[in-house]
Amino acid sequence: MHSQLWLTVISFNSMVAFLPVAAVILVIKPAFWPYALSIFAGILAGFVDVQGAENQLTALILIAFPFFLGFSQSEKAWRWALLAGMWVPLSELVRAGMTVQGQLSFQSVSIVLVLGFPILGGCGGVLLQRLAQKVSPAGSADPE
Numbered sequence: 001m002h003s004q005l006w007l008t009v010i011s012f013n014s015m016v017a018f019l020p021v022a023a024v025i026l027v028i029k030p031a032f033w034p035y036a037l038s039i040f041a042g043i044l045a046g047f048v049d050v051q052g053a054e055n056q057l058t059a060l061i062l063i064a065f066p067f068f069l070g071f072s073q074s075e076k077a078w079r080w081a082l083l084a085g086m087w088v089p090l091s092e093l094v095r096a097g098m099t100v101q102g103q104l105s106f107q108s109v110s111i112v113l114v115l116g117f118p119i120l121g122g123c124g125g126v127l128l129q130r131l132a133q134k135v136s137p138a139g140s141a142d143p144e
Contacts, residue, residue: 003098011047011091018043034069034076038083041065045084046091049114058088062114063121070125071132077122085118 022036045061052058066084070077 003095007050007095007098010094011043011050015040015043015047034073034080035083038065038069038080039087042084042087046087049088050091050095058114059117062088062117063124066118066121067125067128070122071129072125074126074129077126078119081115081118081122085115088114 018040022032022040025032026036041061045058048061049055049058062084066077066080069080073080
């Protein structure tokens with residue numbers, strides 16, 4: 001089999017296998033949901049990055065998921081950024097290891113810079129949460 005096909009099969013099946021494992025963990029410990037979501041988003045971003053030549057969808061995934069998690073739990077925003085962002089460089093290393101040459105290209109090495117996207121997303125979520133707290137303090141009634 002061609003190495004790209006193997007990588008696709010491995011990446012996709014990793015995401016599929018992650019779901020039942022995450023479901024079991026969430027039944028035991030429901031508070032694990034942000035970790036599970038961050039890890040799944042990172043695996044998805046790594047899968048999308050390896051599959052396509054365009055990076056816009058990868059960047060969107062790496063910004064959006066940490067953004068919402070940073071808004072949800074601002075004190076741990078750095079964790080969501082790290083858990084989501086680490087999978088793209090890891091997928092690039094796996095892809096480089098599976099190629100015939102087995103060498104990292106400049107593009108593969110510079111993929112470590114992609115960690116900036118989830119950090120920006122997480123920080124944006126934290127800033128929005130703080131702004132929302134100032135505009136609508138906790139305990140105020142909903143206008144209905």
